[in-house]
Amino acid sequence: MTVRPHHRDLAERYGTPLYVYDRDRVRAARRDLFGCLPEGVEVYYAFKANPHPDLVRALRTGDGPACKAEISSTGELATALEAGYRGEDILYTGPGKTPSELDAAVRDGVDLFSAESLSDLEHIGRAALGHGTTARCLLRINSVTASAASGVRMTGKPTQFGIDSETLPEIAAALTSMPGTSVEGLHLFSQSNARDEESLLAEFRHTLQTAARIQDELGLRLRVLDIGGGFSVPYGRNGERAAYPKLRGELAAALDVFFPGWRHGLPRIAVESGRYLVGDSGHLVTAVSNVKSGRGHTFAVCDAGINVFGGMSGLGRLLPVSVEVPVDEESQQVTLAGPLCTPGDVLGRGVTVPADLAPGDLLAVPNTGAYGPTASLLMFLGRPSPVEVVTDGEETVSVTRIERTRVPYAAERSHD
Numbered sequence: 001m002t003v004r005p006h007h008r009d010l011a012e013r014y015g016t017p018l019y020v021y022d023r024d025r026v027r028a029a030r031r032d033l034f035g036c037l038p039e040g041v042e043v044y045y046a047f048k049a050n051p052h053p054d055l056v057r058a059l060r061t062g063d064g065p066a067c068k069a070e071i072s073s074t075g076e077l078a079t080a081l082e083a084g085y086r087g088e089d090i091l092y093t094g095p096g097k098t099p100s101e102l103d104a105a106v107r108d109g110v111d112l113f114s115a116e117s118l119s120d121l122e123h124i125g126r127a128a129l130g131h132g133t134t135a136r137c138l139l140r141i142n143s144v145t146a147s148a149a150s151g152v153r154m155t156g157k158p159t160q161f162g163i164d165s166e167t168l169p170e171i172a173a174a175l176t177s178m179p180g181t182s183v184e185g186l187h188l189f190s191q192s193n194a195r196d197e198e199s200l201l202a203e204f205r206h207t208l209q210t211a212a213r214i215q216d217e218l219g220l221r222l223r224v225l226d227i228g229g230g231f232s233v234p235y236g237r238n239g240e241r242a243a244y245p246k247l248r249g250e251l252a253a254a255l256d257v258f259f260p261g262w263r264h265g266l267p268r269i270a271v272e273s274g275r276y277l278v279g280d281s282g283h284l285v286t287a288v289s290n291v292k293s294g295r296g297h298t299f300a301v302c303d304a305g306i307n308v309f310g311g312m313s314g315l316g317r318l319l320p321v322s323v324e325v326p327v328d329e330e331s332q333q334v335t336l337a338g339p340l341c342t343p344g345d346v347l348g349r350g351v352t353v354p355a356d357l358a359p360g361d362l363l364a365v366p367n368t369g370a371y372g373p374t375a376s377l378l379m380f381l382g383r384p385s386p387v388e389v390v391t392d393g394e395e396t397v398s399v400t401r402i403e404r405t406r407v408p409y410a411a412e413r414s415h416d
């Protein structure tokens with residue numbers, strides 16, 4: 001038996017590949033994340049990690065502090081509103097905001113925008129003026145420096161993200177007087193997936209120091225400071241969410257140094273998290289279609305490939321995956337391949353699977369709740385998108401599949 005009986009039952013009922021997300025795990029992650037942050041720090045859930053409506057709702061409702069929504073498209077905006085997030089709970093980010101997206105966001109009452117450049121700020125202002133209002137904005141900063149301990153640098157390089165920190169003095173006046181906007185604070189997102197607490201803390205301290213310096217340079221009084229994230233969980237591999245036992249105390253101490261008013265909400269402090277909140281809620285259940293050996297390698301070809309999971313590997317966020325195998329079972333190491341007609345369709349090499357793995361067997365890849373279907377090459381080769389089952393423990397909450405839809409077009413013609 002390679003998969004849990006509950007997962008086997010669901011696979012028999014709905015077919016494979018199949019995602020099973022346990023909402024209990026999402027609630028636990030939310031509780032844990034708020035628990036390791038100083039009281040009062042807000043958490044924006046990054047919808048890009050998994051915009052499934054039943055998961056984003058679970059991050060807002062129920063006991064304890066609720067997450068807010070960090071979104072980057074009108075699709076995510078619609079999901080957020082449907083799930084009960086209000087405009088004042090929403091932060092709109094991203095380097096490619098179009099006029100129509102901004103128009104929709106302002107119309108729907110989005111409270112806060114992250115401006116990635118002077119021209120992005122101008123576009124946001126134009127949309128706000130179109131609705132006779134003023135958009136509250138955070139300036140996203142691409143800091144020229146990072147903490148020495150940081151392994152994953154998302155800033156300091158030329159990118160489409162954020163305003164280069166060294167250019168701030170020369171464009172300060174333009175930034176703070178942009179029609180239709182009011183600069184309320186700063187947004188710095190400098191790392192992702194930081195398992196090591198020291199490195200996470202060092203980066204947060206560095207971010208606070210940078211933000212305090214910029215506050216002085218721009219002559220601003222920050223009302224909101226989004227210090228980014230980096231909270232970690234294994235991606236498609238066995239393992240646990242990272243623990244941050246010192247974060248609560250040490251982040252509060254650093255905030256006291258750099259932003260003494262934070263305990264009274266000046267500025268409001270926010271973090272962002274995607275993968276940590278949903279990652280360990282998910283299992284991807286896949287069936288083995290074939291097992292093939294040759295030239296010293298064994299390939300287990302599965303019905304889930306990078307069309308279903310691991311589209312992110314194309315972005316350098318590397319797999320390999322592992323699968324759940326009971327420790328007492330005899331095992332072998334294989335390359336886990338998907339069904340696509342490309343040698344790039346590999347979920348993992350040297351993956352431990354049962355020694356007698358055969359076509360028809362099921363495998364379960366753990367920690368696949370984040371960056372799954374919506375971050376994958378979903379339509380490649382025209383395979384159906386996977387069914388996604390949301391459960392509360394063993395109780396099924398919803399069963400859905402992402403589908404192609406027809407768009408009405410003006411000149412209907414008969415093709416008979």
Ligand SMILES: Cc1ncc(COP(=O)(O)O)c(C=O)c1O
Pocket residue numbers: 046049070093189192193229230231272273274275276370
């Ligand atoms: C601005 C921003 N916020 C949040 C996230 C979510 O990151 P993670 O899923 O690692 O928490 C990302 C990821 O790329 C991001 O770019």
